[in-house]
Amino acid sequence: MSKVFGRGFDSRRLHQRNREMKLVNSQKKIIFFCLFFVFFFVPFLHSQEKPIIKLYGKSYPQFTRIFIQSPSPLNSNIEKQSSLLMVNIKADQSYRIYKASVESELIKSVGWSKGAASYIISIQTNDPDFSCDVFLLSDPHRLVLDVQKGENGDGKNDLSPKRETPPENRDSNGKSSSFSSSQPQSTQKTIVIDPGHGGLETGAHGENGASEKDVTLDISLRLRDIIRRNLAYRVVLTREEDVNIPLTSRAAIANSNDAFLFLSIHANSSFRQEARGSEVYFLSLNATDEEARRLAYLENHSSEMEGEIKEENQDDIEMILWDMAQTAYLKQSSVLAESIQKELNALLGTSHRGIKQAPFKVLKGVACPAVLVEVAFISNPEEEKKLIKERFQKKVAESIYKGLVSYLRRESQ
Amino acid sequence: METKKLIILGALFSLLILLLVIFFITVGEENQVSTSPKSLSSSEKSSEETMETQKVVLFYLSEDGYLHPEEREIPLHPSLADQAKQTVHELVRGSEEGYISPFPVGTNLRELYITEKGVAYVDFSITLREKHPSGSTAEVSTIFSIVNSLTHNFEQIKKVHVLVDGGGRQTLKGHVDLSRAFSSREDLVVW
Structure with missing residues (x-):
């Protein structure tokens, strides 16, 4: 009897559980379908209706130029409040803002907020004593703000846009320059040298106590001096002292200086005792073909996709794109690596050594041809001895310089 | 109608x-699929016969600067994750044929799991980072010894993400980027 009862009870419970499970399952299905719809169709519905306002900047020695680009003519109103410049742009809610790096020596930060029928772009400068020239350009529609220290060259602070082409460059008074093409500042490109490691981040060590961080700084300083003496390039070092700079900041220094070339200087180490000689690296795409294709697509279509990406995610997308900035320069980077490797091979008697590729963090975000030079093996006692000697450091700097020059010659042809 | x-x-x-x-x-x-033997298919049947072994190829460094293969027998484990774990355990123990082990002494595997997309997350003890000699060449050797050893032996593992002490690291020791998963590098191997 109890058995029968028990079975009946069990089957009833089973029924109930089945019903519950079915209910849960059908609820699940509905939720998944809704999610499916939201994920797959909603972006398509909206993708064509979201014009983008782009914010980007370029830093010149005398001023910073900020571009505000829009698919439609810009209707703006600009106000200056102490060290803040407020740009009010009429645009409805459907517009999206895409902000690239704008910050410079003078521009502390650029932010934006959404009004009822406008966007307010706030430009925070480091100094309330600044002036701003405003220009309007078409095709594409752009509002150009030239922000500079001190009073405007015209003596008045007229913030209504002028319909003319902004000057390419100016002289120190901030006036438009009539000989912009021959201006040294507009043609003087920047080479960024990155002495590897620094501070507590010592890098590799030699048996006799030499530290990678010291060797890299010494060689970098020598290389800087040689370039300054011989070439009309501006040279910026990512560090000039024994301090640690985060790897991503090193790339950022190159990009914010609009670097033309990036050279990261290192001293090598290996598990092999006999490892010796120089190794010049450029970035390896640590990605499968599929991933590379996806990234290439992202880069090519990023402006179209911005409309589909939520504002709060845009920074991430920008980060990912910047993270892979080097991918666009791999060919040139390999040529630069080859030129330098050849010179260092001659110096160290490793005639047949070729260039190498590796997924180095410091190279990934650099938006110009970039290489990492492993001068010699600090882990090899013989080479360690050489690396700390002034004469050898000078020779290495000269070899890198020669490689650089031969690259420049090749590129200019 | x-x-x-x-x-x-x-x-x-x-x-x-x-x-x-x-x-x-x-x-x-x-x-993600955890290390639990849920996603196993063919190898599950042989779980009874644990005394069986399987051959794996490990990649160690040689004085020529390249990675060289070394065959090793490991106990046959039912799950893919366990097989992969055993392989990495063997790898960090060092070469038996006189090759150079690109791992600091005392390096241990903490955990290993494989996602359904074929990314193996390999978590090493802090020793891998703290006792690592640093240097571009040394870091490249360490990373691709691991990556190639896993991708070569297990078809299901397409990429390897290296973790240290339970978390992702920006670099191994100042050079190689650990923030993304690695694919194998055949150009570093001499057969």
Whole structure:
């Protein structure tokens, strides 16, 4: 009897559980379908209706130029409040803002907020004593703000846009320059040298106590001096002292200086005792073909996709794109690596050594041809001895310089 | 009229089913598979015969600067994750044929799990980082000894993400980027 009862009870419970499970399952299905719809169709519905306002900047020695680009003519109103410049742009809610790096020596930060029928772009400068020239350009529609220290060259602070082409460059008074093409500042490109490691981040060590961080700084300083003496390039070092700079900041220094070339200087180490000689690296795409294709697509279509990406995610997308900035320069980077490797091979008697590729963090975000030079093996006692000697450091700097020059010659042809 | 309506309804319903199926498949791919032997197929049957061994190829450094293969027998484990774990355990123990082990002494494997997309997350003890000699060449050797050893032996492992002490690291020791998973590098191997 109890058995029968028990079975009946069990089957009833089973029924109930089945019903519950079915209910849960059908609820699940509905939720998944809704999610499916939201994920797959909603972006398509909206993708064509979201014009983008782009914010980007370029830093010149005398001023910073900020571009505000829009698919439609810009209707703006600009106000200056102490060290803040407020740009009010009429645009409805459907517009999206895409902000690239704008910050410079003078521009502390650029932010934006959404009004009822406008966007307010706030430009925070480091100094309330600044002036701003405003220009309007078409095709594409752009509002150009030239922000500079001190009073405007015209003596008045007229913030209504002028319909003319902004000057390419100016002289120190901030006036438009009539000989912009021959201006040294507009043609003087920047080479960024990155002495590897620094501070507590010592890098590799030699048996006799030499530290990678010291060797890299010494060689970098020598290389800087040689370039300054011989070439009309501006040279910026990512560090000039024994301090640690985060790897991503090193790339950022190159990009914010609009670097033309990036050279990261290192001293090598290996598990092999006999490892010796120089190794010049450029970035390896640590990605499968599929991933590379996806990234290439992202880069090519990023402006179209911005409309589909939520504002709060845009920074991430920008980060990912910047993270892979080097991918666009791999060919040139390999040529630069080859030129330098050849010179260092001659110096160290490793005639047949070729260039190498590796997924180095410091190279990934650099938006110009970039290489990492492993001068010699600090882990090899013989080479360690050489690396700390002034004469050898000078020779290495000269070899890198020669490689650089031969690259420049090749590129200019 | 009724039949027409039914046909339309039927068509809509089948479309819905199709979309759901597609959706479930795409959602399913996102889910990670833990080390539990849930996703095992063929190797599960042989779980009874634990005394069996399987051959794996480990990649160690040689004085020529390249990675060289070294065959090793490991106990046959039922799960892919356990096989991969055993392989990495063997790898960090060092070479038996006189090659150079690109791992600091005392390096241990903490955990290893494989996602359904074929990314192996390999978590090493802090020793791998703290006792590592640093240097570009040394870091490249360490990383691709691990990556190639896993991808070569297990078809299901497409990429390897290296973790240290339970977390992701920006670099191994100042050079090689650890923030993304690695694919194998055949150009570093001499057979």
